[in-house]
Amino acid sequence: MAELIIISTLNGVLYGMLLFLMASGLTLIFSMMGVLNFAHASFYMLGAFLGFQISQWAGFFPAIILAPLIAGGLGALVERYGLRTVHKNGHVAELLFTFGLAFIIEEVIQMIWGKLAMDYRVPSLLDFSAFTIYATNYPAYKAFMLLFSILIFIGLIFLLTRTRAGLIIQASLTHPNMVGMLGHNVPRVFMLVFGLGTSLAAIAGAIAGAAFVTQSNMAALLGPILFVVVVVGGLGSLWGAFVASLLIGLLQTFAISSSWSLSKLFGTSFAPASGTILYDIWTVTIAQIGPILPYLLLVLVLVFRPTGLFGTRDT
């Protein structure tokens, strides 16, 4: 039991940190432009595929540096030539633009790499078990992912709170007009933040792609979860996104490793007739409803606490 708890906690924190890498970019973009970037998970996927392709040519470590740079550059271009154009048509048009973009990125990736999973592997340098808890070997690559994402997290906090660039970004979040008056190019700040946010997602993709599956449906699988994270944490709140990422990461990891169901809890003495909906509910395990839990959380939070856990502004 203790073994299960420790391993699940480690995996949950890792998953949560990866979610946070994406959610932080999404939150920054939302606070700045008021746009929920539907294509954010697509940049995560782009990061994974670029990481795979570059690792084929130049090795793993150049790949996890170059892939986010390229994806971030593409993100900046999208902001400059796409979002800025539709901005005048209102928020719905912006949201729909990012929705269409997600669609196109998925199709382009299928056009180039196809629908099958890529052979994106953990580099042999990190392909050993870091430590053993009870009887479970914990892979070094997962430890590397955890360290790397924590490093990026610290770097992001440092950038936002301790540097001049972070000062301008934070000021542009709340008072874009004043920042513009002081002589800063606010549209360029927006473009750079969009690029930064998408490259954070691409970093998550490039390192997670090797450990998990790199396939053209990964954005569609992850995108909705990402929205759950930013909405549950509170739109525009970086700390909220952090807490919600860890919460959802742990929730899903623990749910997967649990095999409890109503029938297991109450025994089989008064089970409903087989083949009915009640029977389905009776026998479903927590592991099976794991994928539903985040959405349930989302609906509950939006109904009962629309600002999210840490949000200050109403969605």
Place this chain on the structure above:
Amino acid sequence: MSSTIKTYGIWIVAALLLLLFPYVFSAGASLTTMCLMGIMIIFALSYNMLLGQTGMLSFGHAVYYGLAAFVTAHTMNWAAKAGYPIPLPLIPVAGAATGLFFGIVFGWVSTKRGGTAFAMISLGLAELVYSSSLILRSFFGGEEGISADRTKLFRVFGYNFGPQIQVYYLIAFWTLLCVILMYAITRTPLGRMCNAVRENQERVEFVGYNPQFVRFIAFSLAGLFAGVAGSLAAINIELAQASFVGAGQSGVVLLAAYIGGVAFFVGPVLGAIVVTLLSIKLSDFSEIWLLYFGILFITVILFAPYGLSGLLMMHAQFWRGPLGSKIARFGRLLGAYVIAAIPALIMLAGAILLIEMIHHVAQKGAEGANMHFLRRSYLTVNTRSVLPWVGGLIALFAGFFAFRFTWPTVANAWHKALLDAQRSGK
């Protein structure tokens, strides 16, 4: 009298056209296409009750469509098994009831808030329902879905609805009915209040209405009509699958409504027709037709925010003056369009050639260098030679710059036509 004709005439014409279409487009495939179009028209119009009329962006409209399809399939099986005298044409009522029921239940949760929060809740609910479909196997039927046999139901006048033509008339009837009802709703005080909520929610509150309640009513009704569409879809293919409630289906209806244009009532009708046609025809030309579909959507968002119907309606202002001058005006405008269309088509051809060649090299490089462009064997292109790549690039860039060059001609013609129309008065 003339106002009566104006009010009802268009619907009578529509009914006559729906009656005659099977004789005009008599090929078997076109009958199937028209059935899909009818279903999509109802679905897209019901979606537009949310997005266009009330200003609610939903990412989960397929929930009501899909759940109604499942209930329809179960109802058909149940009625056939028990031998109840329920004829097939009445089955969509069950779908409508399902759509309304879930519209009320989920609407109560999700319409408390408008704007982004509504969009997010709709997405969450859609994912919730789709994920549940994998768990509640007895209702959703797991991977293979729930199949039903429409010919086993109680027969009226000997119609068994086996042949597609009979199903066509069934769908056409329900489509016309739903379109008339949805149009009628836009003319009621409720429809006007929906528009008011879309335009300025705060002011609606000041006037003394409850925007939340208006949203709720609109949402429930949209669920009802989506339910009819889902029900017809289940009747049409005699199957309900988990993908019916999925994000893909919600996305398609959003694309259809937006490409058609959400600002006008006819927009989603146009969008449904275009999207259905494209999704059937484009796959004859390319494997990656969904990409072109997405590019069309982005293009509409970027350059024509009011959709295809918006583009058409922009021309209504030129329809003035005596008939001869109208025709002359439109003729001149059309001439300018043709001039601009030629380089645009060249640009498009270059872009498509490049995209197809990249796809061929990346995906099917092992099958050989030759590619059948647009899946036509007489358009074989050798992807390993330099010529098609250079040709594609030249066509793309030359077309682009020529298009930019011809654009002032269009703008000029537009301006002249506008002046001309204003001069000719009413």
